[in-house]
Amino acid sequence: MSAYLAIGKIRFLAGMQYRAAAAAGVLTQLFFGLIFLMVYVAFYDQGGAGQPISLREVAAYIWLQQIFLSFIMLWLRDPEIFSLITSGNIAYELCRPCRLYAFWFAKLLATRISGAVLRCFPILLAVFFLPAPYALPLPASPAAFALFAAALLIGLCLVVSISMLIYISVFWTMSPVGSSLMVSVAGEFLAGMIVPVPLMPGWMQTVAYLLPFRWTTDFPFRVYAGNIPIGEAAWGIGVQLAWFAALVLFGQWLLNRALRRVVVQGG
């Protein structure tokens, strides 16, 4: 088993221990999903006709967002990596025959997956049986579902590659507060986590489409709902992969630069 798989596995098992956190998460996410949906139900009642996304599609968008929250939220941070950098314990990480980027990537990926595994099934079960406008609709088609699954997983890798940039920035700033706050507030809005991207004003949609964030959230969920047709979705996955490659290359370059001028803090 490779080192990257091993760290992933340990992280995954460690994450599975937090049953109480998962139970609390399930309740919170059901609660927020319902509140958000109530707002949209009211909105569509009061002249929501002719919107670029239907209420049914919004319901899918909101519930998937809640179910896969730990796949998509940018503010999920790993305090261990931050403290490695600021305390100088990174010295040990650098004495290991591992590529640091891949090592941290595997760690972050596993944390997110373990967070989702415990939470997604109870929520999934609950939201399928909710009454009409509130229920999670079935995917638009089997093909849409397959494309959604692929897009969601690539989106997850995209989220991790974006958050890697936050971790790497700490080599310069020595504090994670600034960069993670900026990226998570702006990024989550532009990903469509506050308001679905099709409901944004035109100019803002243009901004959102130019940035990588919407490919993590908005894109996979609209593929599921059928708001993005199959042909376009297949293209979209190509765009996702291109973004992913670009972000990983940039992150690795940045990390190498950081390590070349690294100052291991404290004696």
Next chain:
Amino acid sequence: MIALEGISKSYRVAKRAAGFREAAKALFFREHTVVDALRNVSFDIREGDIAGYIGPNGAGKSTTIKIMCGILVPEAGSCSVLGYTPWKQRMDYVRRIGVVFGQRSQLWWDVPVIDSFEMLRHIYKIPPADYQRTLALLTETLDLGDIVRTPVRQLSLGQRMRCEIAASLLHEPRILFLDEPTIGLDAASKIAVRDFIKTINREKGVTVILTTHDMSDIEALANRILLIGKGTLLYDGDLPDLRSRYGNDPMDGLILRLYREHQI
């Protein structure tokens, strides 16, 4: 086996005096001073040596260790360990060395020690048979017994340090760097650590480089002494040579005389 040639390294340090005015000034003009951590340091260490690397706080000991481990990149000079340039061929190189930083921990805080060992087994891709054999040997010689099944946060410092040293040797490195391995340990733990270092040096031929402030460590272990002060190498020789020059005083007094002589 280890050859350093003209290694120099400096850090930029931000400085300001105390007080509000100075703090406000530092918002706009930050004064940096360049601190030379190492100036033109050269030495060789032979295979099978136990080299004691000593000097006052801030002399550059840890910096040298970090350069030899491939963590820091020096500004000038060359360094060759086992034929590798540490910071250039980091991945291939670090597979072959073991490192203990006495003031840091490589063990996973919340889980039993054995889980950290398992993790290291995967990181270094140690074959299961080799791993079992090395682990059994380490458990016996370091008297780890049951403590490997205890979460790290519940270990005493002495127990933890023994586990840290074991963790650095699982992949059977040919060189072991120890940065203050006896810091904060009681007499019994210190002696256990020293005996162990001697054993692996004698039986497995592991070359050891250790930094310490405890001169009895040096007396008990080192066949080679490197003294560094203010970033410059001041003395390089063996213990009998040091003795013949400075007499048979207790080690601490002897080192203090050396410090005074070089005005550090």
